[in-house]
Amino acid sequence: MEYKELVESALSVLDRSYSVYSKYKVAAAVEMDDGSVYNGVNIENASYGLTICAEQSAIANAITNGDSRKINKIAIVNPDSYPFPCGACRQFISEFTKDAKIIVARNTGDYKVYNIKDLLPASFSLDDK
Numbered sequence: 001m002e003y004k005e006l007v008e009s010a011l012s013v014l015d016r017s018y019s020v021y022s023k024y025k026v027a028a029a030v031e032m033d034d035g036s037v038y039n040g041v042n043i044e045n046a047s048y049g050l051t052i053c054a055e056q057s058a059i060a061n062a063i064t065n066g067d068s069r070k071i072n073k074i075a076i077v078n079p080d081s082y083p084f085p086c087g088a089c090r091q092f093i094s095e096f097t098k099d100a101k102i103i104v105a106r107n108t109g110d111y112k113v114y115n116i117k118d119l120l121p122a123s124f125s126l127d128d129k
Contacts, residue, residue, distance in 0.1 A: 001031050001035065001037065001073075003073075003075070003101075003103050003111060003113060004108045004109075004111075006029050006031055006037065006073060006074075006075040006103060007029070007075045007077060007103060007105040007107070007108050007111055008108050009029035009037055009039060009075070010027040010028050010029035010039060010054075010075045010076065010077040010105070011027065011077050011107065011108070012027075012039070013027045013029075013039045013040075013041055014026075014027040014041070014077060014078075014079075016041045017041040017042050017043075017054070018041065018042070018043045018044055019042055019044050020044060021044045021046070021048070022044060024042075024078065024080075025041070025042070025078060025079075026041065026042040026053065026054040026076060026077065026078050026083050027039065027040070027041045027042075027054050027076075027077050027078075028040050028041075028053075028054035028055045028057065028058040028074055028075065028076045028077070029058060029074065029075045030055075030058040030059055030061075030062055030071055030073075030074040031071070031072045031073050031074070032062055032067045032068050032069075032070060032071060032072060033068055033070040033071070033072050034067070034068050035072075036062070036065075036067055036068075038058050038059075038061040038062040038065065038067070039058055039061065040054050040055070040056070040057025040058030040059070040060065040061050041054050041057055042054045042057070043057060053085070053086060053088070053089050053092075054076060054083075055074060055076060055085050055089040055092065055093060056088075056089060056092050058074065059071070059074075059092060059093070059096065069096055070096060070097060071093060071096045071097040071100045072097075072100060072101070073100055073101035073102070073103060074093060074100060074101075074102055074103065075103040075105055075111070076102070076103065076104050076105070077104075077105045077106070077107075078106065079106050079107060080106070081106070082104040082105070082106065082111075082112060083104055083105075084104055084119075085102065085104075085119065087120075090116065090119050090120040090123070091120065091123060091124070093116050093120075094116055094120050094123035094124075094125055095125050095126065097116060098116070098117065098123070098125070098127070099115065099116065099117065100115070100116045101113055101114070101115060101116075102114045102115065102116055102119060
């Protein structure tokens with residue numbers, strides 16, 4: 001799947017974001033190594049520590065649906081700014097890949113692409129135990 005198509009997939013669920021506290025809507029679309037795509041949105045909570053990021057929501061959706069557990073790339077969208085993954089999400093992503101492309105996007109024509117290795121060098125995962 002092309003980057004723009006993955007961004008479009010994430011944008012298609014952005015309005016489902018439950019961001020009643022921050023008003024910062026984020027959606028994600030994760031492409032697994034078999035080409036399957038799963039979406040997720042951020043889900044906030046009055047107890048802020050229980051908030052779920054869109055990246056984690058999308059990856060959990062893939063794992064719940066029995067996918068291969070190997071991420072190829074993930075698009076993260078917010079129309080107002082480039083939604084870089086937080087530190088916890090970077091670690092969460094690296095659990096399922098050492099080489100995924102991370103696309104941060106405002107829309108299908110305005111995005112940047114990174115590698116998870118660049119965003120979280122020397123990550124720790126199952127391979128490191």
